Amino acid sequence: MADSTNATQSMSVLNPVGYPPKITPKALAPRLDSLDGKTVYLVDPRFDDSGLFLRQLQSWFADNMPTVKTKFIEMNNVYTKDDPVTWEKIKADGDAAIVGVGH
Amino acid sequence: MTLDNKYGVPTVALHTHVFEKVVESVNRVHGMPRAPRAFVPQPVMGKTAAQLRAYIDGKDPLSGRPVMQEVIEGLTQPIDDSGVVNEKFAHAATPRLVDADSEENLQQLFLEKNWTDKLPIVMPTEKRVQEMLAHTSHKPDEVVGHMRSTHFREYWEYTVEKVAVNAVMAGARPEYFPVILALASTGVTARGSTSSSAAAMVVVNGPIRNEIKMNSGTGAMGPFNHANATIGRAYGLLSQNGQGSSVPGVTYMGSQGNNYAYNNVTFAENEERSPWTPFHVEQGFKASDSTVSVFTGCRSTAFTLGVREHFWREHVRSMLRGLDAHSQPTFLLDPITARQFIDRGSFDTKEKLIEWAYENSLMAAKEYWDYQLIQNYIYPRATFGEEPYASKLKAAPDEMIHMFKAEEIHVVVVGGETNGYWRIMDCNYQKTVSVDAWR
Numbered sequence: 155m156a157d158s159t160n161a162t163q164s165m166s167v168l169n170p171v172g173y174p175p176k177i178t179p180k181a182l183a184p185r186l187d188s189l190d191g192k193t194v195y196l197v198d199p200r201f202d203d204s205g206l207f208l209r210q211l212q213s214w215f216a217d218n219m220p221t222v223k224t225k226f227i228e229m230n231n232v233y234t235k236d237d238p239v240t241w242e243k244i245k246a247d248g249d250a251a252i253v254g255v256g257h
Numbered sequence: 258m259t260l261d262n263k264y265g266v267p268t269v270a271l272h273t274h275v276f277e278k279v280v281e282s283v284n285r286v287h288g289m290p291r292a293p294r295a296f297v298p299q300p301v302m303g304k305t306a307a308q309l310r311a312y313i314d315g316k317d318p319l320s321g322r323p324v325m326q327e328v329i330e331g332l333t334q335p336i337d338d339s340g341v342v343n344e345k346f347a348h349a350a351t352p353r354l355v356d357a358d359s360e361e362n363l364q365q366l367f368l369e370k371n372w373t374d375k376l377p378i379v380m381p382t383e384k385r386v387q388e389m390l391a392h393t394s395h396k397p398d399e400v401v402g403h404m405r406s407t408h409f410r411e412y413w414e415y416t417v418e419k420v421a422v423n424a425v426m427a428g429a430r431p432e433y434f435p436v437i438l439a440l441a442s443t444g445v446t447a448r449g450s451t452s453s454s455a456a457a458m459v460v461v462n463g464p465i466r467n468e469i470k471m472n473s474g475t476g477a478m479g480p481f482n483h484a485n486a487t488i489g490r491a492y493g494l495l496s497q498n499g500q501g502s503s504v505p506g507v508t509y510m511g512s513q514g515n516n517y518a519y520n521n522v523t524f525a526e527n528e529e530r531s532p533w534t535p536f537h538v539e540q541g542f543k544a545s546d547s548t549v550s551v552f553t554g555c556r557s558t559a560f561t562l563g564v565r566e567h568f569w570r571e572h573v574r575s576m577l578r579g580l581d582a583h584s585q586p587t588f589l590l591d592p593i594t595a596r597q598f599i600d601r602g603s604f605d606t607k608e609k610l611i612e613w614a615y616e617n618s619l620m621a622a623k624e625y626w627d628y629q630l631i632q633n634y635i636y637p638r639a640t641f642g643e644e645p646y647a648s649k650l651k652a653a654p655d656e657m658i659h660m661f662k663a664e665e666i667h668v669v670v671v672g673g674e675t676n677g678y679w680r681i682m683d684c685n686y687q688k689t690v691s692v693d694a695w696r
Contacts, residue, residue: 183268185267211313
């Protein structure tokens, strides 16, 4: 009987969840009018056979959109690390990028 | 996302479909909820070129639209961000209290909100939390640390009071609180999201072990001691709640899950019966300091009985070879076995045993580099010139190379000498921190 009373009595308890970070909206880059004649980097994060996947993606462009120039590039380190060297290269030499396949 | 936002290069990310909720959540918390993406079926790993091409020629399993149509549109169609500015980017601050209700209903609420490990909890009432807080000199609103479930997620923040709430929920006694605060201060999560289903391991050293009656002897790693059981559970609950959540498919992607995670293999080192230097002294602390050491990545265990006279070397080599090459072995030795290692191999220090293990865990280079985890996490570092991996990469295919780094092999003594069983735990040492700093 005592357990039943305790189980139904109203009680106040504290919330166990931590505090989230403040989220700031970020802008995406303007999209291209067309991929014709453009250079698209295929960025390999080097995770779980992603390179093999991107090679097939490259062949898809060759078969279906031959006016698009694709460049395969591996990240310089594991995918968990930022890679400004690769990003700068893509910005300088490319028009767009496809990253995959990762988490 | 960095490439798109920071470098101004229109980008589409391709993912496997099981990561849908993860991708959606990560994009949102990074402030880019409309970042273009497309999905292909899981898995990519192990598929042939023809099978992967079929993925690309096929449809996104989530949207039902052709994968490449989504990719091309993601690079060329304007992003419809109407309404994005009105989205609720800033989370409401986590309220301090939960709406009052009966204990039965609150147990159900905590369960439904994924605030528990699915076992009943002790309700964190003001009184119980205050009793917990009375066992530290630190103020309730002091920030203890930050955690996240994986490297690409956002960090969440927690205070002394938040740690106390989770400690109460786990059933911990107030006198354990400095140990739990020390664990929280590491910022190392016990609820990592990794698809490899890893758990944490916790080793307590110094006087605090006996002050709070932790077990380092018989059954130390089993469910037989209140402090061992609830400190480890509190660490797990604090991790999942302190980092925001640990929800399968969203913030936890462990494919198989891991029973070790219920209390994160929490025990005290048997310093009194160990023939060697305590673990925390090896890490630079004094023997009189109380500390807690955190390991992550616990997945597999190899075991055997004793250290046999004739073939102990072969037996231990086989145990080490049985681990994934991306592992970091930690020897968990019963005191009987620790002394046997001294008798058999003249390892009068832990360092000598570690050096022997390093020299005797060898593998053909071609086999080492073929491990999937080595390909994912070590091979890129090797090609970037990082040692010792870059040198290993130069080895001939049949050349025997070291599986592990010596500094990543550890030894801890635990057990009650009912027999000489011992184990090698696959886990990654992270850090040792002071418990005394949180008294």
